[in-house]
Amino acid sequence: MTQAHPTPTPNPAYVGRFAPTPSGPLHFGSLLAAVGSYLEARSRGGAWRVRMEDIDRPRVQPGAAEGIVRILDALGMAWDGEILYQSQRDEAYREALRELERLGAVYPCACTRKEIADSSLGGPAGPVYSGACRQGLSSRRAPCAARVRTVADVLVFDDSLQGRIAQSVEREVGDFVVRRADGQFSYQLAVVVDDAEQGISDVVRGIDLIDSTPRQIYLQSLLGLPTPSYLHLPVAVNGRGEKLSKQTRAPAVSCQDPVATLCRTMRFLRQEPPPGLEGESLDAFWQWAIAHWQPQRLQGVRSIVLTDAEALA
Numbered sequence: 097m098t099q100a101h102p103t104p105t106p107n108p109a110y111v112g113r114f115a116p117t118p119s120g121p122l123h124f125g126s127l128l129a130a131v132g133s134y135l136e137a138r139s140r141g142g143a144w145r146v147r148m149e150d151i152d153r154p155r156v157q158p159g160a161a162e163g164i165v166r167i168l169d170a171l172g173m174a175w176d177g178e179i180l181y182q183s184q185r186d187e188a189y190r191e192a193l194r195e196l197e198r199l200g201a202v203y204p205c206a207c208t209r210k211e212i213a214d215s216s217l218g219g220p221a222g223p224v225y226s227g228a229c230r231q232g233l234s235s236r237r238a239p240c241a242a243r244v245r246t247v248a249d250v251l252v253f254d255d256s257l258q259g260r261i262a263q264s265v266e267r268e269v270g271d272f273v274v275r276r277a278d279g280q281f282s283y284q285l286a287v288v289v290d291d292a293e294q295g296i297s298d299v300v301r302g303i304d305l306i307d308s309t310p311r312q313i314y315l316q317s318l319l320g321l322p323t324p325s326y327l328h329l330p331v332a333v334n335g336r337g338e339k340l341s342k343q344t345r346a347p348a349v350s351c352q353d354p355v356a357t358l359c360r361t362m363r364f365l366r367q368e369p370p371p372g373l374e375g376e377s378l379d380a381f382w383q384w385a386i387a388h389w390q391p392q393r394l395q396g397v398r399s400i401v402l403t404d405a406e407a408l409a
């Protein structure tokens with residue numbers, strides 16, 4: 097295991113990222129996205145940036161961002177540049193919203209949660225907003241959310257693992273919120289603005305976000321921002337088919353034995369760490385993993401079941 101592996105040629109055109117929501121300790125589901133995005137970036141000689149998606153303030157747990165950073169450190173995953181915190185980016189989001197307003201691409205929506213639930217049709221990505229406020233509000237009720245006017249055109253992109261994805265945002269999602277009535281900017285808007293700010297060329301993340309991608313591509317086209325390449329990794333699910341998340345009580349990643357944790361992650365990502373790698377150093381692990389990363393082994397895979405024993409190991 098001591099043989100040297102060739103270092104990939106530096107490629108300044110590739111900039112990847114890991115963008116966790118600090119709503120709790122890093123769990124195995126998020127670790128997959130971290131390791132997958134890191135390996136894809138490093139094996140292609142690219143940069144790897146980190147962004148804390150702490151925009152949804154009620155969901156953010158104090159200390160969770162620091163905990164995630166400590167785990168990345170303990171696992172030997174070095175990021176490039178400063179960590180970007182969405183909680184500090186309101187001015188950039190406000191500017192993007194102003195641009196959408198100048199374009200006439202957004203309108204105020206005063207619907208209550210109940211009105212939306214009563215008038216929405218079910219779509220593959222959740223309830224489809226009926227467009228009730230598109231033609232203007234009958235009475236100016238405050239506070240208002242801001243919604244993007246979508247179009248019926250089918251938006252197509254080629255995902256590196258999941259193949260061709262097509263979605264009519266208007267029919268399947270509907271006009272979507274970019275600023276909530278309480279003033280908070282939406283995840284969709286923040287991601288698009290921040291991917292551009294961080295110069296992201298390649299987004300590698302869990303497939304649970306694949307339905308959001310056409311909305312993000314649509315916003316990029318409105319705002320004149322570049323569209324990155326996309327690679328959506330399978331998500332880890334438990335024996336009941338539920339995605340591992342804070343809600344399904346996924347256990348926190350343990351760093352007692354970082355190389356063992358990473359080898360387990362690699363096996364889950366259908367890579368084959370050789371016997372003996374577990375006893376090696378973190379440096380040796382990453383050298384092997386970067387040289388042997390074969391994402392195509394996950395072609396078309398949408399979820400992988402993780403047994404409770406594996407999740408807790």
Ligand SMILES: [Zn+2]
Nearest residue numbers: 205206207229
């Ligand atoms: Zn409305």
